[in-house]
Amino acid sequence: MSMTGDHTAKSSAEEMRIVNHAVPKVDSEALVTGKAVYTNDLAPEDCLIVKIIRSPHAHALIKEINTERAEAVPGIECILTYRDCPDKRFTMAGQTYPEPSPYDRLILDQRMRFVGDAAAIVAGTSEEAVRKAMKLVKIKYEVLEPVLDFRKAKDNPVLVHPEENWRSLCPVGADNKRNLCAHGVSEAGDIEAVLASCEHVIDRVYHTQANQQAMMETFRTYTYLDAYGRLNVVSSTQVPFHVRRILANALDIPKSKVRVIKPRIGGGFGAKQTSVSEVYPAVVTWKTGKPAKILFTREESMTASSPRHEMELHVRVGSDDEGNIRGIDLYTLSNTGAFGEHGPTTVGLSGHKSIPLYGSPEAFRFTYDVVYTNVMSSGAYRGYGATQGIFAVESAVNELAKELGMDPTVLREKNLVREGQVMPAYYNETAKSCALDRCLARAKEMIGWDEKYPCRDMGNGKVRGVGVAMAMQGSGISSVDTGAVAIKVNDDGFYSLMVGATDMGTGCDTILSQMAAECLDCDMKDIIVHGVDTDISPYDTGSYASSTTYVTGMAVVRTCEKLREKICERGAYYLGCPVDDVEFDGEKVTNLKNGESISRKDIGNKVMCFNNEALSASEAFSSPTSPPPFMAGIAEVEIDKETGVVEMVDYAAVVDCGTVVNPALARVQTEGGIAQGIGMALFEDIVYSKKGKDYSNSFMQYKIPSRLDVGNIRVEFESSYEPTGPFGAKSIGEIVINTPSPAIINAIQNAVGVTIRELPATAEKVYRGMQELKD
Amino acid sequence: MEIRFILNKKQISIDVKADAVLMDVLRSLGCKSIKCGCETTNCGLCTVWIDGKSRLSCSVLAASVDGCEITTLEGVEEEAAEFGRFLAAEGGEQCGFCSPGFIMNVLAMKRELQDPDLEEIKEYLAGNLCRCTGYMSQLRAIQKYMAAQKEKEVQA
Numbered sequence: 001m002s003m004t005g006d007h008t009a010k011s012s013a014e015e016m017r018i019v020n021h022a023v024p025k026v027d028s029e030a031l032v033t034g035k036a037v038y039t040n041d042l043a044p045e046d047c048l049i050v051k052i053i054r055s056p057h058a059h060a061l062i063k064e065i066n067t068e069r070a071e072a073v074p075g076i077e078c079i080l081t082y083r084d085c086p087d088k089r090f091t092m093a094g095q096t097y098p099e100p101s102p103y104d105r106l107i108l109d110q111r112m113r114f115v116g117d118a119a120a121i122v123a124g125t126s127e128e129a130v131r132k133a134m135k136l137v138k139i140k141y142e143v144l145e146p147v148l149d150f151r152k153a154k155d156n157p158v159l160v161h162p163e164e165n166w167r168s169l170c171p172v173g174a175d176n177k178r179n180l181c182a183h184g185v186s187e188a189g190d191i192e193a194v195l196a197s198c199e200h201v202i203d204r205v206y207h208t209q210a211n212q213q214a215m216m217e218t219f220r221t222y223t224y225l226d227a228y229g230r231l232n233v234v235s236s237t238q239v240p241f242h243v244r245r246i247l248a249n250a251l252d253i254p255k256s257k258v259r260v261i262k263p264r265i266g267g268g269f270g271a272k273q274t275s276v277s278e279v280y281p282a283v284v285t286w287k288t289g290k291p292a293k294i295l296f297t298r299e300e301s302m303t304a305s306s307p308r309h310e311m312e313l314h315v316r317v318g319s320d321d322e323g324n325i326r327g328i329d330l331y332t333l334s335n336t337g338a339f340g341e342h343g344p345t346t347v348g349l350s351g352h353k354s355i356p357l358y359g360s361p362e363a364f365r366f367t368y369d370v371v372y373t374n375v376m377s378s379g380a381y382r383g384y385g386a387t388q389g390i391f392a393v394e395s396a397v398n399e400l401a402k403e404l405g406m407d408p409t410v411l412r413e414k415n416l417v418r419e420g421q422v423m424p425a426y427y428n429e430t431a432k433s434c435a436l437d438r439c440l441a442r443a444k445e446m447i448g449w450d451e452k453y454p455c456r457d458m459g460n461g462k463v464r465g466v467g468v469a470m471a472m473q474g475s476g477i478s479s480v481d482t483g484a485v486a487i488k489v490n491d492d493g494f495y496s497l498m499v500g501a502t503d504m505g506t507g508c509d510t511i512l513s514q515m516a517a518e519c520l521d522c523d524m525k526d527i528i529v530h531g532v533d534t535d536i537s538p539y540d541t542g543s544y545a546s547s548t549t550y551v552t553g554m555a556v557v558r559t560c561e562k563l564r565e566k567i568c569e570r571g572a573y574y575l576g577c578p579v580d581d582v583e584f585d586g587e588k589v590t591n592l593k594n595g596e597s598i599s600r601k602d603i604g605n606k607v608m609c610f611n612n613e614a615l616s617a618s619e620a621f622s623s624p625t626s627p628p629p630f631m632a633g634i635a636e637v638e639i640d641k642e643t644g645v646v647e648m649v650d651y652a653a654v655v656d657c658g659t660v661v662n663p664a665l666a667r668v669q670t671e672g673g674i675a676q677g678i679g680m681a682l683f684e685d686i687v688y689s690k691k692g693k694d695y696s697n698s699f700m701q702y703k704i705p706s707r708l709d710v711g712n713i714r715v716e717f718e719s720s721y722e723p724t725g726p727f728g729a730k731s732i733g734e735i736v737i738n739t740p741s742p743a744i745i746n747a748i749q750n751a752v753g754v755t756i757r758e759l760p761a762t763a764e765k766v767y768r769g770m771q772e773l774k775d
Numbered sequence: 776m777e778i779r780f781i782l783n784k785k786q787i788s789i790d791v792k793a794d795a796v797l798m799d800v801l802r803s804l805g806c807k808s809i810k811c812g813c814e815t816t817n818c819g820l821c822t823v824w825i826d827g828k829s830r831l832s833c834s835v836l837a838a839s840v841d842g843c844e845i846t847t848l849e850g851v852e853e854e855a856a857e858f859g860r861f862l863a864a865e866g867g868e869q870c871g872f873c874s875p876g877f878i879m880n881v882l883a884m885k886r887e888l889q890d891p892d893l894e895e896i897k898e899y900l901a902g903n904l905c906r907c908t909g910y911m912s913q914l915r916a917i918q919k920y921m922a923a924q925k926e927k928e929v930q931a
Contacts, residue, residue, distance in 0.1 A: 022864070022866070024863040024864055025866065027871070028859065028862075028863035028868055029859065029863070030871075031868045031870075032856060032860075032862055032863060032868050032871070032874050033808075033848065033859060034807065034808020034809075034849065034874070034875035034878075035807075035808075036807035037871075038810075038872065214906050215870070215872075216810070216812045216818065216820060216870065216873050216904070216907075217812075217870070218812075264870075264871065266810070266870050266871070266872030266873075267869075267870040267872060267906055267907055269906070298813045298814050298815070299814070504870060505869045505870020505871060505872070505907060506869070506870075507866065507869075662866075664864070664866035664912075665866045667866065667912070668865070668869060668907070668909055668912045671909070671910070671911040672907045672908045672909060675910060676906070676908065698815045699813045699815055699817035699818060699904070700815050700817060704904060705908065705910075706901050706902075706904060707900060707901060707905075707908075707913075707914075708897055708898065708901050710908075710910055710911075712911075713910075
């Protein structure tokens with residue numbers, strides 16, 4: 001038997017027919033012609049409409065709920081309160097069991113923990129009836145003092161979670177009696193001694209704000225019972241398998257009773273890695289037996305969702321006179337809000353994916369606290385803490401360059417991590433594939449750094465500056481994330497590729513099909529892809545943590561290898577020869593001894609008659625390592641010296657994501673992440689009133705970038721080859737949001753001398769900074 | 776109240792409440808391409824044409840379109856698919872949720888502007904938000920599509 005063999009070893013584009021080519025997405029035609037493929041397009045007409053009555057107080061206890069008049073409204077099916085829901089805590093975080101996020105939620109609770117917390121669920125046959133009933137539910141609250149300043153939350157006498165049945169499943173340093181969701185330290189070497197002996201130490205505090213993912217499709221779910229009495233859940237989610245467990249936990253029912261289906265998703269960016277909307281229609285359907293749906297309004301998606309963790313980061317970076325970075329110390333304080341979803345894990349990335357950018361310093365220390373407060377729960381947002389940490393560390397390095405009087409790109413060239421280096425702050429993993437040096441060099445060329453650094457006065461009251469930053473991320477969660485794939489051979493030899501990874505617009509249905517077509521030596525059209533239905537799809541942790549290309553991609557490669565073996569075996573059997581004599585070229589199995597062959601089509605049809613062995617394969621993959629992609633980003637901004645308004649001019653980004661599986665999709669991922677990062681750097685901010693009400697409750701108050709706000713974005717790839725990845729690939733989805741904030745802040749600094757340490761860099765902050773410099 | 780209008784070249788007569796919003800009425804008539812993204816007229820997802828002009832159907836009362844001609848993406852499917860191929864070649868549709876409203880406005884722009892330059896294109900489409908955000912790829916797709924259209928005209 002001879003096989004095309006080790007597909008991880010294929011490297012150059014010349015060898016590959018489909019991988020590394022810009023194949024259009026397999027679902028593109030349906031999307032561009034507006035077909036009914038999203039959750040709300042598919043929901044049955046007779047669904048009960050589910051809405052939530054939300055707390056007007058940041059911290060309160062429900063003393064009394066009177067639903068009598070509301071229940072009398074014609075069309076009202078049920079009104080549920082905390083008395084109707086299990087008193088068994090769970091987490092809405094979509095993570096592998098046992099979840100690091102504490103079990104601190106109930107579907108409905110007597111204690112309200114933020115303005116917008118769910119107080120009651122109303123379900124009825126029409127929107128109108130439900131709205132009317134919501135007004136008639138009378139709730140008496142005992143208003144309590146809230147914890148709103150996350151700097152004062154730890155050991156505050158006011159506890160966000162005083163309840164006795166709060167549980168932390170993992171040793172993450174959580175303690176609800178101290179408002180602590182997590183605490184930890186990791187270090188190598190004697191950081192205090194190293195910093196004490198450094199000629200230069202930058203000691204700064206940075207603040208990153210909470211951000212909304214603001215995907216265009218808000219949270220939404222519909223539910224129904226099937227013929228077997230099982231709860232079927234169709235939801236806009238990134239984590240179908242986790243949702244199955246979360247709902248079983250929340251409703252206190254066996255997991256076998258729950259089926260989760262993911263249709264097309266209108267964007268996620270991490271928001272839908274938390275089960276934000278699923279429990280509400282699920283409990284209604286489970287109680288009433290009737291189909292139900294919830295569509296979050298944009299306002300709800302802005303005020304009761306799963307935004308980026310606000311963080312305060314205290315960085316100390318020490319170097320010698322020549323700019324050799326000798327030690328980095330980072331303390332991160334993270335605000336998880338009312339619930340701990342993704343609290344213990346996001347914070348880890350703020351150190352573990354920022355410090356390792358700088359080769360091997362003599363010592364590092366990374367300490368953190370994650371605290372509960374009475375604002376909406378935070379969650380997962382693209383970058384997942386790395387974005388915050390990289391902003392702080394990269395900004396500190398830029399401030400070090402300023403102190404040394406050194407070009408910040410030169411300082412980086414001296415210190416950046418290189419291929420083959422061990423990264424002590426990244427779990428001592430070795431950078432087996434790393435083209436960060438080439439990324440930085442190319443980004444400098446693209447922008448014309450040497451001509452433009454630090455700034456150019458345009459002579460019209462405006463000044464242009466350039467600024468730089470580097471970034472890394474992971475490729476899946478090492479030793480945790482698991483992707484499984486199944487491929488079947490059908491009549492006429494077409495393949496069905498079953499994946500549990502969730503395409504949310506990112507294109508993983510396409511790139512996984514590309515990999516399968518490459519491995520099976522067939523065309524894309526010979527493969528149909530199906531995902532995700534937890535009853536049918538092989539298990540996958542879900543699409544998050546930049547895992548799909550790397551983890552699920554490798555599962556595709558392994559599955560294809562196994563399937564090729566099986567096709568050879570069946571082919572040899574039908575040809576009546578030993579399997580060692582045959583070769584499969586994708587179209588036919590040939591007996592190399594006599595040239596006789598049988599086509600894949602014939603094999604596909606033959607196995608459907610008088611056959612005792614299914615022609616299919618299913619393999620899983622999980623990796624003990626998480627190879628980081630790397631990138632360099634350089635921003636050019638123009639600042640109005642009279643007003644402080646910052647405009648994006650140009651952005652040059654060069655990414656090392658290993659082998660690029662689909663250049664068009666990788667490019668749009670990068671452009672999109674940068675555009676989101678520009679919003680974070682310049683204007684996006686969740687602002688609360690003194691009483692904890694979220695003012696940023698619509699696109700009026702929470703501006704996201706329009707196509708007039710992002711300037712020109714240019715993307716190139718400098719590929720390394722990741723030996724443990726499929727076709728040499730690493731991840732791309734998250735890293736791309738990490739450079740804009742530090743690069744833009746550096747560009748502002750280089751243009752007008754103002755250093756912004758609290759995001760976003762609004763015109764007001766830049767203007768005030770300029771005034772202070774004048775004084 | 777009963778209103779009558781033309782929807783994608785078909786005569787419609789329908790009983791609506793006085794406060795019914797056009798977006799909801801059109802979705803109930805099967806035009807599922809129309810999406811709601813914001814409730815505050817910021818996102819452009821619900822763009823349709825009323826008498827040939829782009830409008831946000833979330834902020835138009837159904838009662839006010841009595842006698843009008845309405846076009847949704849379902850009514851220009853072939854043209855949408857043609858432009859969509861350029862969009863997909865760049866990967867510019869991504870999650871696709873904003874695509875219908877965006878494409879309606881691109882096709883409206885094609886009818887309204889002669890040879891728009893980059894800035895004119897960006898301004899015309901500024902009200903079509905895309906969080907994925909495919910702004911750069913969409914611009915490339917539009918330029919290539921417009922060039923191809925021109926070539927077609929020259930040949931014809």
